[in-house]
Amino acid sequence: MRVRNRLTSFQHGVLIIGALIANGIFSLPRVAAQDAGRSAWVVVAFAGLVLLIVALLSNRLASYFPEEDPAGWGLRLMGPIVGRVWLLLYFLKCCFFIVLTMRIFAAIITNRMLMHTPSSVLAGIVLLLSVLAAVIGISGLARFAEISFMVWLPFMLLVVATLLRGHLFHLQPVIGDTDLSALLAGAKSAAFSFAGFDILLFSYPHLEKPQNSARAVFWAMVFVTAIYTLTTVAALAFFGVEHLTRLLVPTLVMLSIAETSVIERFDSLALFMWLGMVVVTSGTQLYMGTRLIQGLIPKANFEKTAVFLGAFLLVSTWGETPLRRLITFADYFGTFDILFVTLSAVLLLPLAYFVNKRERRLGR
Amino acid sequence: MVIKVAEWWDKIRAWLTGGDKLVSETSRIPLQGYEHDVLYLQEQLGHAPDFAAREFRLGVNGSRVAALYLRSLADEKSIANSIIMPLSSIAALVDIATRNTSVDAVRNLLSSASVADLSDLGAAMERILLGETVLLAEGLKVALVVGTRASIGRTTSTPEIETTVFGPKVAFVESLETNLALIRQQVPAPTLRIETFDLGRRNPRRAMMFYLTDLATRETVAEFRQKIKDIDVGSLLETEYLHTLIGKSPWSPFPQAIHTERPDRVSGNLLEGRIALLLDGSPEAMILPTGFSDLFQSPGDYYEHHLVTTLMRALRMVAFLLSTTLPAFYVAITTFNYEVLPTDLLFAVASARAGIPFPPVIETVLMLVLVDILQEGALRIPAKIGQTVGVVGGFVLGQAVILARLVSPLLVIVVSVSVISSFATPDYRVVGLARLLRYTLLAAAGALSGIGIAAVWVGVVIHMASLEILGVPYLRPLAPLRLSSLSDFVFRKPYRSADPRQAKRLREES
Numbered sequence: 064m065r066v067r068n069r070l071t072s073f074q075h076g077v078l079i080i081g082a083l084i085a086n087g088i089f090s091l092p093r094v095a096a097q098d099a100g101r102s103a104w105v106v107v108a109f110a111g112l113v114l115l116i117v118a119l120l121s122n123r124l125a126s127y128f129p130e131e132d133p134a135g136w137g138l139r140l141m142g143p144i145v146g147r148v149w150l151l152l153y154f155l156k157c158c159f160f161i162v163l164t165m166r167i168f169a170a171i172i173t174n175r176m177l178m179h180t181p182s183s184v185l186a187g188i189v190l191l192l193s194v195l196a197a198v199i200g201i202s203g204l205a206r207f208a209e210i211s212f213m214v215w216l217p218f219m220l221l222v223v224a225t226l227l228r229g230h231l232f233h234l235q236p237v238i239g240d241t242d243l244s245a246l247l248a249g250a251k252s253a254a255f256s257f258a259g260f261d262i263l264l265f266s267y268p269h270l271e272k273p274q275n276s277a278r279a280v281f282w283a284m285v286f287v288t289a290i291y292t293l294t295t296v297a298a299l300a301f302f303g304v305e306h307l308t309r310l311l312v313p314t315l316v317m318l319s320i321a322e323t324s325v326i327e328r329f330d331s332l333a334l335f336m337w338l339g340m341v342v343v344t345s346g347t348q349l350y351m352g353t354r355l356i357q358g359l360i361p362k363a364n365f366e367k368t369a370v371f372l373g374a375f376l377l378v379s380t381w382g383e384t385p386l387r388r389l390i391t392f393a394d395y396f397g398t399f400d401i402l403f404v405t406l407s408a409v410l411l412l413p414l415a416y417f418v419n420k421r422e423r424r425l426g427r
Numbered sequence: 428m429v430i431k432v433a434e435w436w437d438k439i440r441a442w443l444t445g446g447d448k449l450v451s452e453t454s455r456i457p458l459q460g461y462e463h464d465v466l467y468l469q470e471q472l473g474h475a476p477d478f479a480a481r482e483f484r485l486g487v488n489g490s491r492v493a494a495l496y497l498r499s500l501a502d503e504k505s506i507a508n509s510i511i512m513p514l515s516s517i518a519a520l521v522d523i524a525t526r527n528t529s530v531d532a533v534r535n536l537l538s539s540a541s542v543a544d545l546s547d548l549g550a551a552m553e554r555i556l557l558g559e560t561v562l563l564a565e566g567l568k569v570a571l572v573v574g575t576r577a578s579i580g581r582t583t584s585t586p587e588i589e590t591t592v593f594g595p596k597v598a599f600v601e602s603l604e605t606n607l608a609l610i611r612q613q614v615p616a617p618t619l620r621i622e623t624f625d626l627g628r629r630n631p632r633r634a635m636m637f638y639l640t641d642l643a644t645r646e647t648v649a650e651f652r653q654k655i656k657d658i659d660v661g662s663l664l665e666t667e668y669l670h671t672l673i674g675k676s677p678w679s680p681f682p683q684a685i686h687t688e689r690p691d692r693v694s695g696n697l698l699e700g701r702i703a704l705l706l707d708g709s710p711e712a713m714i715l716p717t718g719f720s721d722l723f724q725s726p727g728d729y730y731e732h733h734l735v736t737t738l739m740r741a742l743r744m745v746a747f748l749l750s751t752t753l754p755a756f757y758v759a760i761t762t763f764n765y766e767v768l769p770t771d772l773l774f775a776v777a778s779a780r781a782g783i784p785f786p787p788v789i790e791t792v793l794m795l796v797l798v799d800i801l802q803e804g805a806l807r808i809p810a811k812i813g814q815t816v817g818v819v820g821g822f823v824l825g826q827a828v829i830l831a832r833l834v835s836p837l838l839v840i841v842v843s844v845s846v847i848s849s850f851a852t853p854d855y856r857v858v859g860l861a862r863l864l865r866y867t868l869l870a871a872a873g874a875l876s877g878i879g880i881a882a883v884w885v886g887v888v889i890h891m892a893s894l895e896i897l898g899v900p901y902l903r904p905l906a907p908l909r910l911s912s913l914s915d916f917v918f919r920k921p922y923r924s925a926d927p928r929q930a931k932r933l934r935e936e937s
Contacts, residue, residue, distance in 0.1 A: 070907075071907045071908070073907070074907055074908075176763065176876065176877075180875065185875075185878065188875075192885050192889065195886060196889050199892060203893045205906075206902050206906035207888055207889050207892040209902075210892070210902065213905070326767050327768060327769045329767075331764050331766060332767060332877070335878060335880065336881070338878065339881075342885055342889075
C-alpha cells in the first residue's frame with residue numbers, strides 16, 4: 064500500500080527534524096553540561112552549526128543524483144566492492160539506530176510510568192509502528208512526520224517556556240570556567256543528538272522542487288539547533304550545572320515542573336506525544352535500512368523487506384537493559400553515526416562531482 | 428500460460444455462477460422474428476404477473492405489433508398517449524410490412540421524445556426491466572425502445588440526516604432522473620458533464636458520474652472512470668457498495684468518500700473540482716476525492732458567517748477527539764497516570780469512585796456497551812415510543828446504575844459526553860468510526876495507560892497518512908501542509924477570497 068512519492072519542501076524539512084529529534088533531547092542538556100559546564104548551550108549551538116555544514120554538503124552530494132538515493136548511486140559511485148561494504152555499514156548503522164531509539168524510549172516509559180510492564184513489550188510496539196510507518200513509503204512517512212511534528216511542537220515550546228522560571232546566574236560566566244578541550248569534548252558529546260539528518264539523502268529524489276532542498280535543509284537544521292540550544296539554556300538556568308549533571312533525563316524533569324490548573328505535570332503527557340516523533344525517527348531509519356537492502360539486493364521487494372527487517376529487529380527488544388547504560392551506549396553510537404555521515408559526505412562529494420561530470424560528458 | 432489459466436478460471440467461474448451465463452446468453456441473442464421474440468421475452472421474465480404484451484395491428488396489411496412492458500414500472504398513460512394512440516390512429520397511412528422505410532416511419536409516428544433501436548433481445552429485456560417499453564413488429568428487423576418509465580417512489584422532500592437551519596431544503600430521492608434534474612437545477616453550467624454506466628452483472632443499475640470539465644482534473648476523471656469500469660460485481664444496491672469497491676483500502680474504517688443527500692452539497696463540491704456519482708435507486712450521492720477534514724464540514728457552513736463556521740468546525744474536531752478518547756483517558760487517569768491531575772481534582776475523582784466494585788476499565792466497558800445497546804435499540808424502535816425509551820434508558824437507567832454503585836457518577840458524565848460528542852460531526856459515518864476507535868482506545872488504555880492511547884493514535888495517523896483518494900492525500904490540507912488550502916479547513920475565509928481558488932488547490936494537491 065505504498066503511496067505516491069512526492070514531497071514538498073516543508074515535508075523534506077519536517078522529515079529531517081523528525082529524524083533528528085527523538086530521545087536525544089531528554090538527556091542532551093546533561094551530556095553537554097558534563098563536559099562543558101555552564102558553556103553547555105554554546106557547545107550545543109556550535110555542534111549544530113558544524114553539522115549544518117555537513118548537512119548542506121550531504122544535500123550537495125544528493126543533488127548530483129537527483130533521481131536516486133544512496134541505494135541507487137552507492138555502487139555506481141564506489142564500485143561493487145567498496146560500495147557494498149559502504150552500504151552494509153550504512154545498513155548496520157540504521158539498525159543500531161532503530162534498536163537504540165526504541166529501547167531508550169521503552170526504558171524511559173518503564174522507569175517513569177509503567178514499572179511492571181516489560182520494556183520489550185513497549186519496544187516491540189514502537190518497532191511495530193515504525194514498520195507500519197516505513198512500509199507506506201517516503202511520502203506517507205513525511206505526512207505522518209508532519210502531523211507528529213504539529214502535535215509535538217506545543218510540548219517542546221513548554222520546555223522552552225520553563226526558561227522563564229530559571230535563574231540567569233546559573234548561566235554565567237558563559238565561557239569562563241571551561242577550557243577549549245572541554246568545549247570540544249562537549250561539542251562531540253552533543254553531536255549525537257543531531258544524528259539522523261542523513262534521511263535527506265533518501266528523500267531528495269522524491270522532491271517536487273529539488274532546487275529548494277538546500278533551503279529546507281538549512282531551516283530544519285537551524286530549527287533543531289535552536290530547539291536544542293534553548294532546551295539546554297532552560298535546563299541550565301533552571302537546575303544549575305551541579306544539579307543538572309546528576310539528572311538522567313533533565314528535559315522530562317523540567318516538564319514535570321510545568322503545571323496548569325487542570326494538569327499538574329506535563330511529563331507523562333509529553334511522553335505520550337513524544338511517541339509520534341520517536342516513531343518518525345525509527346521509521347525513517349527503517350525506511351533507509353530497507354532501501355539500503357534494496358541497494359544490496361536489487362530484486363528485494365520494499366514492503367516485504369521492511370516487514371522482514373522489522374521482524375528481525377524484534378529479537379533486539381528481548382531483555383532488560385538499564386536506561387543509564389543505554390544512554391551511555393547511545394552517546395558512543397551517536398559519535399560513530401555522525402562520523403560516518405560526515406566522512407561519507409566529505410569523501411564522496413568530490414567523487415560524485417567527477418563521476419557526475421564524466422557521466423554528463425558521456426551523455427548518460 | 429498465465430493468460431490461459433486466467434481464461435480457464437473465467438470459464439470455471441462463469442460455470443459456477445449461473446448469473447454470468449444468463450447475462451452472456453441473453454445479451455448475444457439477436458431478434459429472430461416477431462412470435463419467437465415475444466415468447467422469448469415472456470419466458471425470460473418468468474411470465475411475470477406485471478408483464479404486459481399489448482398487441483395491436485397496423486397498416487392495410489394488418490401487421491402485428493406488440494408493446495412489451497412491465498406494468499409495475501412503466502407509465503401506462505404515457506404508453507397509451509405516445510405509442511398506441513399515434514400508431515392506431517394514423518396506422519392506415521403506413522404499411523409497415525411492405526415499405527422499406529417502415530422503421531423510420533414508425534419512429535416518426537411515435538410521440539415520445541425518447542426512442543431508440545435495438546437488435547438484441549438481451550438488451551431489450553434489460554430495458555423492459557428499467558421500465559421502458561419495447562415495440563416488436565412483424566417484418567421489422569429491429570425493436571424500438573420507447574422511454575415510458577414511470578416516476579415511482581416518493582417526491583422530493585427535506586433532508587433527514589443533513590439538516591441545516593439555512594440553505595436549500597431539498598434532498599435526493601431514489602429516482603435517478605429526479606436527482607439528475609436536482610443537480611441540473613443547482614449547476615446550470617454548460618461545462619457540466621454526465622457519463623452513464625450500467626453497474627452490476629446480474630442486476631444492472633444505472634449510475635451517473637458528474638463533473639465540470641473546466642474544474643475537475645483530467646487525470647482524476649480518467650482514474651475515476653476507469654475504477655468505475657473495472658467494477659465487476661453481481662449487483663449494486665447502494666453507493667456505499669461503490670465506496671468499498673472504488674476505495675484503495677477496503678479494510679479501512681475511515682470514510683473515503685462523502686455521501687450526501689443534498690444536491691447543494693454536490694453542486695458545491697462539483698464547483699471545487701470534485702466528481703459526484705449517483706446510483707439509480709439510491710437517495711445519496713457519492714463525492715470523490717475527499718479528505719478526512721471534509722467529514723467535519725457541513726453544508727450549512729457555507730450559509731452562515733465565516734467566523735461562526737470556523738468556531739463550529741473547531742468544536743466538531745474537539746468533539747471527535749472527546750468522543751473517541753475521553754473514556755480511554757478516564758481509564759488511563761484513574762488507573763495509571765493520576766499524577767497528571769492536580770491534587771484537588773484527584774481527590775474529587777477518587778471520592779467519586781469510592782465503593783465501585785469494578786476496576787475503571789471494566790466499569791467503562793460496561794457503561795459504553797449499555798449506552799451503545801440503547802443507541803442501537805433506539806434506531807429500530809417506532810418513533811412514537813422512542814422518546815419514552817430514551818427517557819428510560821438515559822435518565823432512569825443512568826440514575827439506577829449510580830445508585831446501585833455499579834459505576835461512578837463521573838463515568839456517566841464521561842460516557843454521556845463521549846457519545847453525544849460523536850453526533851456533533853455532520854457525517855453519520857464518522858459516528859461508527861468514533862465508536863470503533865473508542866473501544867480500541869479503551870482496550871489500549873486498559874493495557875498500557877496513556878502510552879497505549881498514544882500508540883493507537885500513532886497507528887491511526889500512520890494509516891491515514893497512507894491513504895490517497897484518487898491521488899489526493901487523505902490528510903490534506905494538513906499533510907502535506909499547504910497554507911493556501913487552510914482557508915477552508917477549520918478557518919473559513921469569506922467567500923470572495925476563498926471560492927474561486929478551491930478547485931485550483933485540489934488540482935495542485937492531486
